[in-house]
Amino acid sequence: MRTRTLEGKIALVTGGSRGIGRAIAQRLGRDGATVAVAYARDETAANEVVERVQKDGGRAFALHAELGRHGDAASLWAAFDAHVDAYAPDGGVDIIVNNAGIGRSSALASLTEDAFDEVFAVNVRAPFFIVQQGLERLRDGGRIINISSGAARLALPEIIAYGATKGALDTFTLNLAKELGPRGITANSVAPGIIDTDVNASWLRGNPQAEAHAASLAALGRVGQPEDVADIVAFLASDDARWVTGRVIDATGGSGL
Template sequence: MGRRATAMETGPLEGKIALVTGGSRGIGRAIAERLAKDGATVGVAYARDEAAANDTVERIHKDGGLAFAVCAELGRHGDATRLWAAFDAGGKDHVPDGKLDIIVNNAAIGRSAALTSLTEDGFDEVFAVNVRAPFFIVQQGLSRLRDGGRIINISSGAASLAMPEIIAYGATKGALDTFTLNLAKELGPRGITVNSVAPGIVDTDTNAGWLRGNPQAEAYAASLAALGRVGQPEDVADIVAFLASNDARWVTGRVVDATGGAGL
């Protein structure tokens, strides 16, 4: 179990409990580490890569934070039930009452297929992970989420920019933004804010195959952003940290663009 170095290092999320799906690598890892740095105890949810999840937890502990791993594969019926059971099991030493303050729906899969090549199974899978899982994670988590809590859904610039080559993925993120809008209205009376964060191209393992070590690809990706560079996971994590904090208490039902100004 990790321990905070000194009482002077408390942050804006001190005493808060967070769940980050897809928290073992990429943007999810950066979010988990940033929320822990700000004082939250973080459940790092992952599907299969136990080593990566444990590494994320250890990195947080070494930095003086608190975290625990939550193993639950998404995309199958009953996944939300299994996730919350794993949250209770993994967090028994940190979250004895099963309550939490922050849910970050970050886990997602992409399908790099155009309209003519996408299969029905591929379509069903991407919607199951990217839309159905967050829906039921929230549905089953509402009794756990404290009033004044935060729900942050990781969307994508693909929800608002035409990208036919990833048409199904973009559609799932559009659905997630609609989910955000309706949740914000429904949960407003409880003081719970709900927002989406929409990244553009980010230098993660998912994009490594075509981006890293390819100067032309990197230059092209950077040219799409008004700020002239490729996004980093920490760029997104810092926005999530703001939305999770009390500073963002008056922001809800919004999609926060995190593309660096793509398409301007």
């Protein structure tokens, strides 16, 4: 039987209705946390995650949070506040997972200003203000986990702006660790490589050559699964990771070694 290491904790997972976010929400729920599953558009998918957590014996609720616009963090926390009283009368949160993001961008020559602004708004500005406005709710000893990317440490000109957002997110993580350390709050990034999710489905699934190429990039010789990332997040959210902060945890399976 799984040890419920996060019993009594409240977790917020952005982009929690699909892919990596879905796996994270379900894993944290199995570990005992009450999970706020934040979603941008697909309410049905978010409710399916909630139901899955509940079937596994956990507690969860869905909340709508479309990111990338001014005021998005305030709207997210307002939705959180409207639900959390049923689970935590003090309105507190213990774990913030900034997972929502735009996964692709264009090369330098073709990237538009609007596309640049959009990817930075979702991938950098939203996590920044979600944390800023969540600090009064975040309990001492809490956890901030930002989902970065292996693209932050590799030269990938075809997704130049995306890689830049993840580099910025890692710098944000580093500074959070320093600023919030006196409260016992840890801040870490998890940096996945190629993961078999809906975002990559159009070129990866059903394409043996693409899958073989993606697998060959990892030292471990396969394409990553959402659960590979979720399990790392669960460790960082637990008390076992109390002495780890300000780090970028590589979750690429050894890509680019």
